[in-house]
Amino acid sequence: MSNFSEKILFFWGLVKRIKTLENTYQLLLIKFMAFIFKFITEITNIQETTMSVERSLFLLASVMVIASTLLSMYVNTNWSWFTLFVGFNMMQSTFTGFCPPGWLFKRLGMKTEAQICQAK
Template identity: 50%
Template sequence: MNIDRALLVFAGVMVLVSLVLTTQVNENFIWFTAFIAVNMMQASFTGFCPAVIVFKKLGVKSGSAFK
């Protein structure tokens, strides 16, 4: 698995977690979902994502989007 795919899986899991938290704990967790969306849009324009730094340190192979 490369960084691009790992990032997509991570983002999907985080969205699902935030939706569960929103429905089961407190509706204010919707802001966590919004933060994830904004971070994904920012990463698509700038090519910078903090999660990629963590994945690189964990030894995940580079992909085509994040080198």
């Protein structure tokens, strides 16, 4: 079994265990976010092109929306609030220019599209 499929199975097991751990949603969300950030960095290492902050933000937002939608469908409808939060955060970053995950990606050393173009 490949490393990628093991991680998918681990994630699916995590989703199934959420029903029994209803009081620890925050801990599970933190673990899920750590998994996503690690997944993004591994994709960056696999791809031939450099993963930029902007591309990583699209990937993170889409994964968060898909995951929260699936969780609201199969676990608890309150997960749809997280989908709303992601959408609100995307909207406010359009107007203010501040995006918390973008700031975090930059702090972790990822380059923006402009920096990648300047380096070429």
